[in-house]
Structure formats: structure tokens, C-alpha cells
Amino acid sequence: MEQSGILIAGGRVVLPDRVVEADLLVKDGKISGLMDRGGITPPDVSQSVEIVDASNLVVMAGMIDTHVHLRDPGHPHRETFATGTSAAAIGGVTTVLEMPSGIPAVADAESWHYKNQVVAPKAYVDYGLYGGAGHTNTNRIAEQAAAGAVAFKSFMNAPAPNADPGFDTRALPDDASFLAAMEAIAVTGRVAVVHAESDSICGCLAAQMKNLGRKDLRAHAQSRPPLAEEEAVARAILLAGAAGARLSIAHISTGAAVERVRWAKAQGQALTAEVCPHHLFHTLSASEHLGPYAKVNPPLRGDEDVEALWAGLADGTIDYIGTDHAPYTPADKDKGWNDIWSAPSGVHGLESVVPALLTAVNEGRITLPRLTRAISQRAAEVFGLRSKGELRVGADADLILVDLEREGVIDPSGQHSASKDAAKLWAGRQTRGAVTATYVRGHLVAKDGQVTGRPGFGELVCP
CATH class of the missing domain: 2.30.40.10 (Urease, subunit C, domain 1)
Known part of the structure; x- marks a missing residue:
């Protein structure tokens, strides 16, 4: 009984x-x-x-993972909602917030409801579903919020040639489309979560690397330098502020971008930032031997940026931690050993994040109260999950x-x-x-x- x-x-x-x-x-x-x-x-x-x-x-309060790609529907060989949420349960993650990627992509109320119908019977832990906000579906943002979208995800770049269908519904490749999407999201009151890397800088540098015959992991990282993130973060802050949107910078990875966020918060802007465990615990130089298995966007950085991220987490400039769990198979990744541009970007994280962070507690990197704020309380506050994120009565x-x-x-x-x-x-x-x-x-x-x-x-x- x-x-x-x-x-x-x-x-x-x-x-x-x-x-x-x-x-x-x-x-x-x-x-x-x-x-x-x-x-x-x-x-x-x-x-x-x-x-x-x-x-x-x-x-402790269970972790709210603000950033997962559980590949469902669309790529069950990479992940399903069942395997992904069972991994979350093992890892100490009690709520996952799922990105709008998938086939079909979440782009309107109909596709949002369809995704929920697909994943609901498989979920081992609680979950929220993002909506997509791109230049082709700005007029469908409000209906996704009404359906229950926990937030909106956008990229500040155009779809890559090998992107899944529907990427345009979360791509904002120019300032005009970005501003329009931010204005539409502001009306809903939801958070606009943005992948901030300059499309023009990254595209130009990638072309240069390819022309030089560079096919190594470091070439990928050099095509997405800290400047590309800082420029995009600064532009997103400016445009989202003008639109009155609640902006959150996804997977911040550089000290320069942390400074931009710190400054904007000091001016009173409605702004938050997320950091991922791979950017806190791994550097490019220490991971180069893994080749395509260490390829992620934004790329792994150096020691100075890692220290800046920990400092930003300690003083609250960075609000919460999300894994950006984006699994691929060895068959997907192995293509990159001979040509890094052929491998997809993304790493696992759901079952590693909490043990890694607990290790950081034991090493004096972060305190338990600060950790619970970063993995639970602030995530619940930012995304409006009022019944979650803290061990309190009710x-x-x-x-x-x-x-x-x-x-x-x-x-x-x-x-x-x-x-x-x-x-x-x-x-x-x-x-x-x-x-x-x-x-x-x-x-x-x-x-x-x-x-x-x-x-x-x-x-x-x-x-």
C-alpha cells in the first residue's frame, strides 16, 4: 500500500x-x-x-536543467525522451526544459501540442517545452505561449546547410528579424533564450579556415572566437532592451561576454545568463585529443575564460546552469576525425553535471547554497516555475x-x-x-x- x-x-x-x-x-x-x-x-x-x-x-533540491535536446521526435538513435529523462533521473535532474528542435520543429501551437503528445508518455521526470522564435514564424509566437511554451529559443545565425528542417523557425539572422521577435516575445512575458554568436564573423572565419585546408578541432574553435560571442551578446542586449524583452544568454562561454552581462544588469536590464558544465570544467587545449567529441558551439575556451565563468557564477552575474545536453552517436561524430567541419556540434551532460559540480563543492570552487541557487532556485525563478526549485513548505x-x-x-x-x-x-x-x-x-x-x-x-x- x-x-x-x-x-x-x-x-x-x-x-x-x-x-x-x-x-x-x-x-x-x-x-x-x-x-x-x-x-x-x-x-x-x-x-x-x-x-x-x-x-x-x-x-538538495533537484536540478532544473534549463537546456536539453532530447531528439524526440526525429532522431531516436541519438536520444529519446525516455532515455533522456531516465538519464536525468539518475543524474539528479528532476525537471528538464526541452528545446524546440526535432522533426517537426516546434514552431506554432500545433507542433508544440504534437511534441507534447509524443513525449508525455515517455517522461520519467517533469519537463517543460520551449517554443521556437525565428524570422519565419514571428506571428506564431503568441500562440505557442498560450499553448504553454516555457520560453522561446532563437539563434543569431542562419540555418546551416545540414540543419534539420524547420531551423528557420528559431533563426534570427539579421537585426530587423531579431528585434521583431523580441517585441513579440515581450508581449508574452516569456523569456527569450538566445544563442549569441555573430553569424557574419563565424561564417567569414570558417571560410578562411577551410580555404587554408584546416580541418582540425582548433580550426573550428578559431572560427568562433570570443569576439564573435561578445559582439552578439552586446547586440542582443541592445535590441532586446529596446524591445522590452526578458533576455537570457544561453551557454555563455567567455569572460568578455560575462562583462557585457554584468554591465547591462547594473543598468537594470531584465537580463539573465546560463553557463554549461562543459565550459566550466573543460578547456580546448585539454580536450583536443578528443577531436570531434569535443566539438560544441560555442567552442571550449581557455583557462582565463573558464576562471571568468566561475567568477561570474560566484557573484551572480551568471544566474543558472544548463547542460545543453545535445547527444550524437559515434557514427555522427567520427566523421570529424578527418574533417572537423563534417561532424555535428554537441556533447552529453545530463548524467555528469551534478557529480562534477559536487566535486567542485569539495574542491572549494562553489558552496552548496550557491550551487542550489544556480541549478535549482534561479532556474525556477527565471522560467516562472513557482512550485519548484527550492526546499520550502508548499x-x-x-x-x-x-x-x-x-x-x-x-x-x-x-x-x-x-x-x-x-x-x-x-x-x-x-x-x-x-x-x-x-x-x-x-x-x-x-x-x-x-x-x-x-x-x-x-x-x-x-x-
Whole structure:
């Protein structure tokens, strides 16, 4: 018989401003009590409550991954919503926000509803669905928001020749189309999440590299230099500000762009920024031996930019962390060994992000309260997910149990992604800190590296 509630007892509970010795009571999928150890047990704790022993563990809000591409529908050999959300559950991610890529692309209310029908029966964790905002569907932005789009995604570049059909519905290749889309998004009140790299700079430099016969990973990185990001970020800030849109810079990767965001925030602009774990933990020079398996947009940077990202995370200039989980298969990636331009850009991240960040906690890079703000609280605030993101009474009981002392090595062969064999960027990385259990709305969905939930349990979340 199903328990009427859960008492998670004996652990250290991570709040956005402190860590407390407390017990957590869960009833009907919600947090109903947070009691300092030694306090009086609330009257609604009865014999029917299941006791979960969290002694020597840390209790945190589950991660809200603001940026995933689960390839569903369209590319099931790379990922499906079932494999992707099961990977999320194992990794300590309790909500995923899915980008509008796929076949068909999400471009209007009809395609948004179709995607939801496809993915809903497969979801192990809760999820939100982005809408697409491009130069060909600006007049369809409002209907996507009305359908329930959690935010809108746009690229500041034209579709690549090998892009999936429908990329134009999230491409804003010129200032006029960008401004028009920002104005339309501003009316909805949703967030405009932008991939900010200068199309003209990147295109020109890529052509130069190809003319020189360069086909290596570094050539790809040099075709997308820090300047290309800084210029696009500055332009996006200017145009979104003029439109009155709530702008968020996706996967910020350079110190110069962080400074642009810091300045604009100081002027009072409605602006946020996301950073990805691969930009926090990997550099180009340390990853060159991986060739196409380290190819991502924006590219991996150098030590100076990595330090600037950590500093921006520490002072709140960077608001939240998203993985940009964009899986490809070895067959996709291997094309790039002889010609980097032939390989797609994207890396895995769902099962590696939380252990990597817990390791950073143990190394003194970031505190537990600052971490929970970055992976949970701020994401919930920015995307309007009011019932999530924090361990407080009345919130959804989306939480993870963490063993800060457990050491491990990231091994893609044991992961749950459909294309785990291509998750080579993180392979062999030593970690200290592990997710031992994941709960979504009070239900155990993963424990000790095994999925315990069921597909279809995950629910759609809307702002």
C-alpha cells in the first residue's frame, strides 16, 4: 500500500542561503514540513509515514536543467525522451526544459501540442517545452505561449546547410528579424533564450579556415572566437532592451561576454545568463585529443575564460546552469576525425553535471547554497516555475540525496543515454560527490544508479 507521506530524516538540508541540520516531511507530493533536528514532530507525522534515513547525506533540491535536446521526435538513435529523462533521473535532474528542435520543429501551437503528445508518455521526470522564435514564424509566437511554451529559443545565425528542417523557425539572422521577435516575445512575458554568436564573423572565419585546408578541432574553435560571442551578446542586449524583452544568454562561454552581462544588469536590464558544465570544467587545449567529441558551439575556451565563468557564477552575474545536453552517436561524430567541419556540434551532460559540480563543492570552487541557487532556485525563478526549485513548505518535493564523500569515475558505458558511447568528453573524470536517490514530487524515480520510476510519470510544467 502506498505510503501517505515520507520523512527524510537525519540529513543536512541545503537551502539557498545556508545548510541546516533538519528533517523534511513530504505529503501528497509537496514539502509539508522542515524541522530542525530536536524540534517537535508535527502532528501530521504518523505511523503511515515512510522514514528515509538520510544520515551522513545532504538533501538538495533537484536540478532544473534549463537546456536539453532530447531528439524526440526525429532522431531516436541519438536520444529519446525516455532515455533522456531516465538519464536525468539518475543524474539528479528532476525537471528538464526541452528545446524546440526535432522533426517537426516546434514552431506554432500545433507542433508544440504534437511534441507534447509524443513525449508525455515517455517522461520519467517533469519537463517543460520551449517554443521556437525565428524570422519565419514571428506571428506564431503568441500562440505557442498560450499553448504553454516555457520560453522561446532563437539563434543569431542562419540555418546551416545540414540543419534539420524547420531551423528557420528559431533563426534570427539579421537585426530587423531579431528585434521583431523580441517585441513579440515581450508581449508574452516569456523569456527569450538566445544563442549569441555573430553569424557574419563565424561564417567569414570558417571560410578562411577551410580555404587554408584546416580541418582540425582548433580550426573550428578559431572560427568562433570570443569576439564573435561578445559582439552578439552586446547586440542582443541592445535590441532586446529596446524591445522590452526578458533576455537570457544561453551557454555563455567567455569572460568578455560575462562583462557585457554584468554591465547591462547594473543598468537594470531584465537580463539573465546560463553557463554549461562543459565550459566550466573543460578547456580546448585539454580536450583536443578528443577531436570531434569535443566539438560544441560555442567552442571550449581557455583557462582565463573558464576562471571568468566561475567568477561570474560566484557573484551572480551568471544566474543558472544548463547542460545543453545535445547527444550524437559515434557514427555522427567520427566523421570529424578527418574533417572537423563534417561532424555535428554537441556533447552529453545530463548524467555528469551534478557529480562534477559536487566535486567542485569539495574542491572549494562553489558552496552548496550557491550551487542550489544556480541549478535549482534561479532556474525556477527565471522560467516562472513557482512550485519548484527550492526546499520550502508548499513546494514540489523534487529533491536529491547526495553523498558528498562518495568517489567515482565517470564511465559512459554505464549511462542511460541512447548514444552514451559518444559521451567521451566526460569519460574518465574523477568525481567526489554522488547522487544516491532522486525524488520527483515525492516519488522515488532513481536510486543508486538505477531507474525506479516509470515512463509517463513526469508532468508538463508551464510558467
